Amino acid sequence: MTAPLRIGVMGCADIARRRMLPAFARAARTEVVAIASRELARARELAAVHGCRAVRGYEALLTDEEVEAVYVPLPAALHAEWTEAALLAGKHVLVEKPVSLRRETTGRLVELATSRRLALMENVMFVHHGRHAAVRKLLAEEAIGELRGFEAHFTVPRRPEDDIRRQPELGGGALWDTGVYPLRAARYFLGPGLRVIGASLVRSRGHRVESAGTALLAAPEGTGIHVSFGLDHAYRSSYALWGTGGSIAVDRAFTPAADHRPVIRLADGTGVRDVFVPAEDQAHNTVGAFAAAARAGGAADGVCLEQARLLDDVRAAASLHG
CATH class of the missing domain: 3.40.50.720 (NAD(P)-binding Rossmann-like Domain)
Incomplete structure (x- = not known):
């Protein structure tokens, strides 16, 4: 052993x-x-x-x-x-x-x-949680037909003023903290080569870094992507995919508790149904994957380089408000 x-x-x-x-x-x-x-x-x-x-x-x-x-x-x-x-x-x-x-x-x-x-x-x-592989399988089986659109959102409530996420000198800001998740989800489902079309960043009163953002992207074949992220919001952690024949929606997508039993909501030509998958500890899965790689x-991890490009491109394309 x-x-x-x-x-x-x-x-x-x-x-x-x-x-x-x-x-x-x-x-x-x-x-x-x-x-x-x-x-x-x-x-x-x-x-x-x-x-x-x-x-x-x-x-x-x-x-x-x-x-x-x-x-x-x-x-x-x-x-x-x-x-x-x-x-x-x-x-x-x-x-x-x-x-x-x-x-x-x-x-x-x-x-x-x-x-x-x-x-x-x-x-x-979250990429090490089996729920998302199950969604990929549904897409591969064309459960919702051909993919036409994707959206993902990750927002969390305001942190205390001294929290590192609110300090520019420590690399704070919504893009680098919560923006990573929806952008990585877009890459996970739509593959490499995503292009940033436009973006907006918002700095709420009392913040020295951006507290919210949204971006529009496109996959190489033209599929539209909308992501949003924030540090001054009600909690939201979700993504959805739309196809020619239906849709898939996932809530509590990015930071589920280890005992949370995930649900995939599938709408297809036969109606709407919930697909249940086993609870998993994604932190445990992650450290296992890291140890295996070592x-x-x-x-x-080559995907982290593409992720860095997307983060840079969103910031470069964004107008800052506030």
Whole structure:
């Protein structure tokens, strides 16, 4: 049996505490061996919960010979710096989205990982949930005929003023936080080569970054795409596909709880029915996929580079209001 991939966690972010550390612990393929923080007391408090070592400073984590791979849940503006440092130290990297704030930087990191045969994965977890593969299967079977349109939305309520998502110097803003999800969903279902036609970003009163956005895109064959995202809204997490013979709708699409039993609403020529699929822990699935990529000799996730292009193109096309 292959030994578990030994993980070092860079920082004590909320997503590490809530989702990823429990997922690493449950997965047979991974083992958390160290947690690093600039404040040793914080690392010790979290490490005690998970039965691993506490390390002062991120640099010390990268020189730790026991650590084979690093999880990077730092603010977005720090992703590129510490992902590059980890790759240069010979560590596989699972990094929170986005990999970096510029497509050129993401491209350079993908090339670095590839040249060193190291796994580099962007932590977009929903793509590892089986519900979306089930939707793909329905599309392949032409359950709704030929695809004609796609829309996706991910919005969340306002965070406190000191939240990193609201701080421009830390890479905050709706596009890089919630915009990743609908754009990745569009890529997941419509494939590569998506083109941004137009976009708009909005900065609500009291925000120093964009708090909302919307974009129109087109697939190479012309299928229309509408996405929206935001940090100052009622919660919404959904996508829908329309075809020549019906539609598919999915709610609670991007961040379902592990025990949530997913539903796919299918409307076709016979009426409307709910297709139920098994509950899954997408965080557990994600860490399993990361460990498998590392043990297979390392591979950079090429989709993250295309994702970086789409994020750049949306920002370039957008007019900013507010």
